[in-house]
Amino acid sequence: MNPRRLPNLTYAGRKAVNGLMLAATALSAALAVAALTAVLGYVAVNGVSALNLGFFTQLPTPVGVPGGGIANAIVGSLIVVGLATLFALPIGLGAGIYLSEYGHNAFGDLVRFLADVLSGVPSIVMGIFAYTLIVARQSHFSALSAGFALGVMMLPAITRTTEEMLRLVPDSLREGALALGLPRWRTTVSMVLPTVAGGVITGGVLAIGRVAGETAPLLFTAFGNPFWSVNINQPIATLPHMLFTYAISPYDDWRAKAWGTALVLAALVLLASLLARHFGRQRHVG
Amino acid sequence: MAATILALIGLLVYELYAGARLGLARYGLSFLVGQSWDPVFQRFGALPAIYGTVVSSLLALAIAGPLGLLAAIFLAELAPARLEAPLSFLIELLASIPSVVYGLWGLYVLAAILRQPVGRLLHINLGFLPVFSCTPLGVGMLAAVAILAIMILPYVTAVARDVLRAVPNAQREAMLALGATRWETIWRAVVPYARSGIVGGLMLGLGRAVGETMAVTMVIGNRPDVSACVFNPAYTLASLIANEFTEATYPLYVSALIELGLILFGVTLVLNAVARLLVWRAGRGMERGHV
Numbered sequence: 170m171n172p173r174r175l176p177n178l179t180y181a182g183r184k185a186v187n188g189l190m191l192a193a194t195a196l197s198a199a200l201a202v203a204a205l206t207a208v209l210g211y212v213a214v215n216g217v218s219a220l221n222l223g224f225f226t227q228l229p230t231p232v233g234v235p236g237g238g239i240a241n242a243i244v245g246s247l248i249v250v251g252l253a254t255l256f257a258l259p260i261g262l263g264a265g266i267y268l269s270e271y272g273h274n275a276f277g278d279l280v281r282f283l284a285d286v287l288s289g290v291p292s293i294v295m296g297i298f299a300y301t302l303i304v305a306r307q308s309h310f311s312a313l314s315a316g317f318a319l320g321v322m323m324l325p326a327i328t329r330t331t332e333e334m335l336r337l338v339p340d341s342l343r344e345g346a347l348a349l350g351l352p353r354w355r356t357t358v359s360m361v362l363p364t365v366a367g368g369v370i371t372g373g374v375l376a377i378g379r380v381a382g383e384t385a386p387l388l389f390t391a392f393g394n395p396f397w398s399v400n401i402n403q404p405i406a407t408l409p410h411m412l413f414t415y416a417i418s419p420y421d422d423w424r425a426k427a428w429g430t431a432l433v434l435a436a437l438v439l440l441a442s443l444l445a446r447h448f449g450r451q452r453h454v455g
Numbered sequence: 456m457a458a459t460i461l462a463l464i465g466l467l468v469y470e471l472y473a474g475a476r477l478g479l480a481r482y483g484l485s486f487l488v489g490q491s492w493d494p495v496f497q498r499f500g501a502l503p504a505i506y507g508t509v510v511s512s513l514l515a516l517a518i519a520g521p522l523g524l525l526a527a528i529f530l531a532e533l534a535p536a537r538l539e540a541p542l543s544f545l546i547e548l549l550a551s552i553p554s555v556v557y558g559l560w561g562l563y564v565l566a567a568i569l570r571q572p573v574g575r576l577l578h579i580n581l582g583f584l585p586v587f588s589c590t591p592l593g594v595g596m597l598a599a600v601a602i603l604a605i606m607i608l609p610y611v612t613a614v615a616r617d618v619l620r621a622v623p624n625a626q627r628e629a630m631l632a633l634g635a636t637r638w639e640t641i642w643r644a645v646v647p648y649a650r651s652g653i654v655g656g657l658m659l660g661l662g663r664a665v666g667e668t669m670a671v672t673m674v675i676g677n678r679p680d681v682s683a684c685v686f687n688p689a690y691t692l693a694s695l696i697a698n699e700f701t702e703a704t705y706p707l708y709v710s711a712l713i714e715l716g717l718i719l720f721g722v723t724l725v726l727n728a729v730a731r732l733l734v735w736r737a738g739r740g741m742e743r744g745h746v
Contacts, residue, residue, distance in 0.1 A: 184636060201526050201609065290720060
């Protein structure tokens, strides 16, 4: 460290600066928490008044028609996120296993770096990617293309969690299995993987929670659909996209529904994050 | 499987390039400095969107950076364990709220605050400055900056906190033994030691701000103008794509939008690569005991 001159302050002056800055740090932390409270508080208060049983079980109604709900968007979000998981989980697991067990070389470093790059790609760019790759070729919007876009976004998180979890497994476990004459793949599948299953699931749930709230990649892939649809080859309604549509609409009853949808979406995403945290903690304790 | 990631990135770059080819051939580099975005007359220039993206993200970082660093110092150095765990948890929750929910809040709560009390006060008292000279509308650049600052705050805080925690205690003890106050210890011995990691965290935050789409689209007002006044509506690369992509009616239009995506991809790529390198180097340096 370079020797630096301390400012010419009296002891009392230094104490005052100390107190002032320490208070500023506490204030900053409090500000961050206040922002969270403000956002979640508004969503909870405004959202609750839009909720009723019909909100969860009915289809959206046109403007001015009372009632109506977001049932199709809830199911649509589940379908799209499910497709994304189906796509990302096998590839991410495989890549994570490769990186941890065999990837201590230049190729492994390259993949690690690219996974980081991929996690920084803006979600809207992912939407364009899925659009030009799938939607433009098929000439129609689909749940499938949306699942692909979200899947690519989940991939780096799943890969890196899997790798980091596997790294924690002591080598003696691998050596023991190999000494018993198990082949390398069998060691990985039967000995190493089961010990980290909990951690990998935690990482997966976190990744799902993160993409479930993504809207930008869905704008021109899932596109939205006011009707009931479970066909993965057709446009589909999703919670974040429906929230966006309702939020920027000029109608009061749609705006009320936007708050309701926001509450449902935020609750689902926060629940996923809490669950993952809970299981993650249990694993460490137990 | 690992090769799939390689292939996906390759495909992503190729698809973006192929999609933007029409626009690239037509405009070349002049796309970057073209000042008007007018699809009706087939004029496409990216400058207003680039300007909006740069200004909104840098201003957001200028707000969230110091706040995040101070909050991280509080969490890593000062808060008792009983307070630290729940606070960290709450700040991480802030990071998991979907951006469209931030957008909704920004549009109906934040924009209203910025129009009436805050915006009017600034406009009346400081209206002689060009930055505050126009009428506050609520939605506009200032709203985008505010919502972005809130959104990247948890990222900056979390990275800075982790890096500060990794600073060896010998740094603190030596400084305290010299008679330094708590703050002098933190500011002169701990923070400089963690500098490159903190800068990396700031750049990760900047990368997120640059790529953030939904919340910004909902509050920035969406007008492709370059204006010095922070109350005026503006546009960012991401929000321009989000708004117009499904309405693009002819191939050149689509291609110009994809070209915006290509610019966005390039910028975030560089930001993230440098940031990761800094954070990674900071971690490695500390393991060895020097920076």
